Amino acid sequence: MNNLHDVWRIRFIHYINELQKYMKYVFTGHLAIVFVFVLGAGGYQYSEWLKSAPTDFPATWLVSIVIGLLLAYSPPTTLIREPDQVYLLPLESKLMSYMKKALAWSFWSQIYLVLLPLVVAIPLLTQVGQVKPMTIGMVLITIVLLKFWNGQIEFAFQWANSGKRIWGDRSIRALISISTIIATFTLVPFYLVLLIFPIGxxxxxxxxxxxxxxxxxxxxxxxxxxxxxxxxxxxYFTDVPHVRGSIHRRPWMDVMYRLIPFQEGNAQNYLVFRTFVRTDDTFYLWLRLTALSAIGAAFIGIPVVVMIFVGALAFASAIQIKQALSSSSEFRMDMLYPLVESARKKAVLKLVRVVQVLQAIIVLIAVLLIGVEQGILYTLPLIVVVVSEITLRMSK
Structure with a gap:
C-alpha cells in the first residue's frame, strides 16, 4: 500500500462488504412486513393527530430538543484495528489524511439520523407550529452544519481525553445545538451571536x-x-460467528424454576427453561418483541393493521425462540444421561407455548389498560396463540 488513502480504501471496502453480508438477512422476511405495517400505521396515526393537535403545542421546541440530542451523539467511525498501534506509528504524522476520510464517512453515514426526524416533523411544523418553508430550509442548513461541527468536536475530544467524561462534552454540545436550532426557528436577532459558541x-x-x-x-x-x-x-436474524451469547443468572427469576416439578421426566423442561432465562440473546429477544406487541396493541388504532402487526411479532417470537433453543450444537451435560432423544424437542415446544401464552396475556393487559373501543381488538391474544401454534407445527 502506497499511503494511508489505500489503507482506508481497503478497510472501507471490507467494512461495507461485512455490513452487506449480514444486513441482507436482517431486512427480509417478517421484519420487512413489520416495518411496512408499523410505518403505515404510524403515518396514519400521525396524520390523524395533526388534525386535532392543539395550536399551542411546542412543535419547534420538541423538534429542536430531539434533533439537538441526536446531534450531540456523533461517535466517529475510524475503522482502526489493533495492529495499527504498531504498524501505523511511523506514519502518525500523516494520520490526519486517514482521519479526514474516516470523519467524512462518519458524517455522511450519520446525517440521516438527524435529517429524518426533521422530514417527519415538517407537517407538524407547518400545520401546528406555523413555520414557513424558508425557515425550515434555514433549519435544514443549520442542522447539517451542526452535524459536521458535532462530529469534529467529538473526534477531537475523544483524541484529547481518550473518551473520559465524553457524556459531559455531549451534554454541552446538546445545549449548544438545541439553542442554535431554536434561534434558527425563531429568527432571533442574536442568531449570529450564538455562532460564537460553536466556533469557540x-x-x-x-x-x-x-x-x-x-x-x-x-x-x-x-x-x-x-x-x-x-x-x-x-x-438475532442469522448465525454470526463473531458473537457468542452472554449468560446471566438473573436470581430474581429463581422462584420461577419451582413451577417445574422435581421429577426425572422434567429434566429437559428444567434445562430448557433455565437456558431460556439465562441466555441474554433469547430472553431479551422475546422481551423486546413482547413489548412491541403490547405497544402496538395499545396505540395502533387500525384493527386490521394491529392484528397483522401482533401476528407477525408472534410468528417472529415463536420461530426464533424455537430455533435458538433447538439448534444448539454444543456439548451439554444432559447428553451423558439416558434421556429420550425427543425429550428436548418436546421441552422446547412446551416452553415456546408457555411464553407465547404469556405474551398473549401481556397483549390483553395492554388492550384492557387503554380501553379500546373496537371489540375486535380483544381477539389479539387469540391471534398470538394461534399464530404461534401454527408456526411451531409448520416449522422444522
Missing part, C-alpha cells in the same frame, strides 16, 4: 489535540464495541 468550542478542542499522541487503544476499543453491537443485532 471547536477552536478550544482543536488546540487540545495538537501535540498529543493518537490514543490507539481507545479508538481500537471504540471500533470493537461498535462492530460488536452490530454483530449482536445481526445475530
Amino acid at each position: 468550542f471547536y477552536s478550544l478542542w482543536i488546540k487540545q489535540v495538537k501535540g498529543q499522541p493518537f490514543p490507539y487503544e481507545h479508538f481500537v476499543k471504540m471500533e470493537q464495541n461498535r462492530m460488536l453491537r452490530f454483530y449482536r443485532f445481526a445475530n
